[in-house]
Amino acid sequence: MPALSRKIPALSIFLVASACVLLSACSEPAAQDEADPIPSVTVEVLKAAPLLVTTDLSGRLTASRVAEVRARVSGIVLERTYQEGSFIEKGDTLFKIDPEPLQVAVDSARAALNKAEANRVEASQKEQRLQRLLGNNSVSRQDYDSARALSQQAAADVASAEAELARARLDLGYATVTAPISGRIGRAQVSEGALVGHNEATLLATIQQLDPIYADISQAADQYTAMRDANDTDSAADDTEVALMQSDDTHLTGRLLFAEPFVDQGTGQIMLRSEFPNPGLDLLPGAFVQVRVPVRHLEKGITVAQRAVQLDGAGKPMAMVVNDAGQVVRRLLTLGGVHDGRWIVLEGLEAGERVIVSGLQQIAPGMDVTVEPPSDATPSYDAASLAGETL
Secondary structure (H helix, E strand, O other): OOHHHHHHHHHHHHHHHHHHHHHHHHHHHHHHHHOOOOOEEEEEOOOOOEEEEEEEEEEEEEEEEEEEEEOOOOOOEEEEEEOOOOOHHHHHHHHOOOOOHHHHHHHHHHHHHHHHHHHHHHHHHHHHHHHHHHOOOOOHHHHEEEEEEHHHHHHHHHEEEEEEHHHHHHHHHHOOOOOOOOEEEEOOOOOOOEEEEOOOOOOOEEEEEEEEEEEEEEEHHHHHHHHHHOOOOOOOOOOOOOEEEEEOOOEEEEEEEEEEOOOOOOEEEEEEEEEEEEOOOOOOOOOEEEEEEEEHHHHHEEEEHHHEEEEEEEOOOOEEEEEEEEEEEEEEEEEEEEEEEEEEEEEEEOOOOOOEEEEEHHHOOEEOEEEOOOOOOOOOOOOOOOOOOOO
């Protein structure tokens, strides 16, 4: 029994050692198979094409014409003849002010004119009589001159009375308040029975013309200068076509009208005014909007998929490129903006280069890679089909 006990541990040691050798032999090929495989990546071949670079600027909508309707005569408001918030045409009646006191003023001015006319006739006839007598030396020259002066004064009184009558008639016409422009009218500032025009031109209502409508946008002075220089014009706002971006991802085409000839001292920005059609009156003054403004036109513009651009440790944008030797090369980029998931590349990449768009997690500069052909789901890129890119 003691001899058998000594043989069992020795046998166990032999079996364990044999198992280790077998496991080591089995695992050695697998380790060799997994040693440093060449990663596969998908690339995009860059193309150059004419490209319109744009920038989105914030602004606020404002009516193209605003008319404050005010009382031009003193009186009591008898009636409001329009519906608040409705669209009105130029010349439509809005308010009626009590015309009776104004009619009395017209009648008084007419009576004063009739009296002045009678005095002028009398003075003119007296002048004519004295003129005939003066030829016979029957009256003195002084008497004739006095009669002639009275006749001229009577004629002036007639002219003054005519002017007073005309003014009284104007005031009577102002008793009917009409719309000076076509547009949408707001709420009434006064109600029936209110005394208006007493020592002031009382505001009655405000009319705003909304078609077309303006969008006043602001741009930094240095950006405006760069845009003007890039377009080689005295002003960047010379009927340039712009787009009003809407919430449903559509846009409304308009045009730039002008740029203010000064820089705001508080913000360092320049105001640009753009104009857009608004036949449905859907755009309302006061709303904040984004206006896409062209900055410059690139004859050989290059864009790259947004997912191909990364940030390095210093926070600078970069992209990985596969060179002719099949190795990964890092490129620092200068970007101009993004639109539809693509970055505008101003510097760092050239047409014909292969930019890695997938497989970026498993590569590093200097590594050899295998380029896979793009799948059918990968969209093709044609810079010429892009209407514009955003700065």
